[in-house]
Amino acid sequence: MDIHTREVRIGVQGLTLGMYVSRLDRPWLETAFLMQGIKITSEDEIAMLQRLCNHVWVDVVLGTSPNPRFLAFDEPDAVRQSRAAAEVDALRKTRWEPQLDVQAELRQAEAVHATLEASIEEVMTDLHEGKRLDLERLKDGVDAMIDSILRNPTAFVWLKEMKRRDNYAYQHAMGCAIWSASFGRHLGLERAELQLLALAGLLSDVGKTRLPEGLLHKRVPLSPLEMEQARKHVEHGLEIIDATPGLSPKIREIVATHHERHDGSGYPWNLRGGDIPIFGRIMGIVDSYDAMTSARPYAASRSPHQAVNELYQQRGTLFQAELVEQFIQNCGIYPTGSLVELSNGQVAVVTDVHSLKRLRPRVMLLLDADKTPLQQFRVLDLGETDHDDKGQPLSVKGGLPSGAYGIDPVELFLH
Incomplete structure (x- = not known):
């Protein structure tokens, strides 16, 4: 039964x-x-x-x-849905307005990104070696990251997409921190709450530092026994957190519940709906989105557009519908880093998402209509441009999978 x-x-x-x-x-x-x-x-x-x-x-x-x-x-569904919507609305305590455009913020964000990435790598290496968690080192990086995200949330997301590296653990920790802070900004959380969410994002899977390396790097699906062992990372993570003075109990709560699911199918305690703390629900969405858009040992990455569609399909089952809808409002139907095909056949990568024009992002054109590489990449803001060079109406036709037409954004923009 x-x-x-x-x-x-x-x-x-x-x-x-x-x-x-x-x-x-x-x-x-x-x-x-x-x-x-x-x-x-x-x-x-x-x-x-x-x-x-x-x-x-x-x-x-x-x-x-x-x-x-x-x-x-x-309770009747209508009552439960009304309560859930009110809970999300109650999160908003402020409204953050961009202070810099994305190009200006990129210059500052790049140094912060590099510092935070180095901090994560050092902290995880310490944990692998049995040393204690260096909380202050992480906090310094998180504070600088939040400053950048409050000035303009797109720059850090863009850097994460463009600077993917082979080590999934470091990049996933970084991704969860960036997306949770960006999502929290969108929801109207106060700065202290953004710091809490970002730190929890960095630490959400820290217990994996106590799992066997061979288990983490398997390139085939885990057996039921291996899956049970892998899920112990939540328990290991809580042990690390409990041994670290100065961490908020809220961070412990988020780490403990970020793998719980709205329909009760998550772990470790099969919590459902409102029994899952709301920051745990937020981190569950963030963790899943970043995992889907990252290359893991056992699974190829999905495009940001595909991941958004997957979350949308799972609203009301794995994830609270109201939070999924807010997350999609935050990152857009075609999130930063998505490859898209335009209505005139050109191919572009999304570089920025407009808060009021989610279907008309800022893009960088990569391929011409016949799918040949452009000699010079060109930035085009669909929020301000309705027609192409031939006077035809211009819009996003649809999202493309990662690697479409042999495009690797990392190779294009970093090498």
Whole structure:
């Protein structure tokens, strides 16, 4: 029997000895309970649950069944959706306006990017060698990154896309930090919250430094036993965080829950919906997007456009719909770094996304209509240009997969 078909939701007044409480109406991490799921053995535990919660879920296979009069039926979908939308709206505490254009910010962002990348590499090398996490080194890099993202969020995203390297672990940590700060900026979070999210992004998979190298670099799908071992990285990550003084409990919460999924199919605790802390839900989207757009040992990278489409297909199942929609508003239907074909047949790479014109980004033209390379790349802002050189209406026809027509943006722009 599937766990979600054997769970029943009850009011806390109906709790009795012998019941197995599998879920709460709040994250377990906000409680004093050490385990995710408990069998009630004392009146003190009942009293504690009644103080903390309005309702809980009881597993009728692992413990005593409740009296039917205490059953609490789930809220109607409309009520639940309204509450979820209000929760996302409540995140907005400020509105950040760009201070520099992307070209001006790129000059400052490049040095910051290099410094942060070096910091991540050194910190992970230390952890591989059994040394402690150097929190201050990471914080300095994160603060400089957030300054750049607040001035203009596109520059750092563009640098990440253009400076991909072979080491997935370092690049994924960098990507999660950049995207979480950029997404948080879009949502209107305050600076302290952006720092918290970015640090959590850097540390989200830090537990993988304690996994065997061979497991991390396998080029074929993991066996069920290997998958179980790989998922232990969350537990290892929490151990590293607990041994690091000065880290916010919120960072621990994000790292603990960024692999949980909206429909309960995630891990390690099969949390669902609002039981997942909202920053954990945000990091889950960011982590998945960056993983999809990165080349991993066992999977080729998807284009940013393909990854956005994948997230959109998973809204309401793996990820909260309202947050997915906000993330797509943040990065655009054709995110920075996407290869696109224009309506006149030319091929371009997206270099900037307009907040009000998501379908009309700024692009750099790479191939002519007959798919031959242009002698000189040319920047074109579709937000300001409606027609091509022949006077024909011009728009993005569609996204292209990574490597289309043999294009490697890294080779084009860095070598």
